Amino acid sequence: MTTVLYQDATGTAEDQGLFRQRLLDALADSIAAHGYRATTVADIVRRARTFRRTFYAHFSDQEACFVALLTEANAQMIRQISAAVDPAAPWTVQVRQAVDAWIASAESRPAITLSWIRDVPALGTAARRLQRDTMEAFITMIQTLCDTEAWRAVRPGPVSRQLAVMLLGGLRELTASTVEDGGQVGDITEFAVQATGALLGPAAAGRP
DSSP: OOOOEEEOTTSOEEEHHHHHHHHHHHHHHHHHHHOSTTOOHHHHHHHHTSOHHHHHHHOSSHHHHHHHHHHHHHHHHHHHHHHHOOTTSOHHHHHHHHHHHHHHHHHHSHHHHHHHHHTGGGSOHHHHHHHHHHHHHHHHHHHHHTOSHHHHTTOSSOOOHHHHHHHHHHHHHHHHHHHHTTOOGGGGHHHHHHHHHHHHSHHHHTOO
């Protein structure tokens, strides 16, 4: 298969995959510096040191670039959380492992985390579809992580979709409000561990 090359603003040639990543990284940098709403395609192109025509060869518009950035970021977060949890550990340890991984991922790119929570709901159809798809992916992750011997020993049944939505919504809002108030995402760690344990643990499983 032939690899299509684009010429960048510095005169060097890179393949499409590298250029696409440069554009995504440039958008992430601009969001960190100015926020998504203040970012323009011109900002992305300037930070990526390339041409507008290169941007539009990869993305139909800025929102499409944003959706691609968040798709990758959320998929990476799910992989990190899933990899951090030891299914053979006691359920309380697994809760802390999952929360610690969530916090570490969010702290690595707080501006992206906040933009994902605050900016996406106001965008178009593709962004709203991403929001739904990502929520379903996180729900599946929670249900999968809780479908082990350690969890089945304390929960008589699987984690319901409704319970997972409540947990995810609460963590997302708490994360956003903490960052907006000038705090660190890590500030919510202990409360997040307690809340997650309360929602998913044996006390919650025993309620009607």
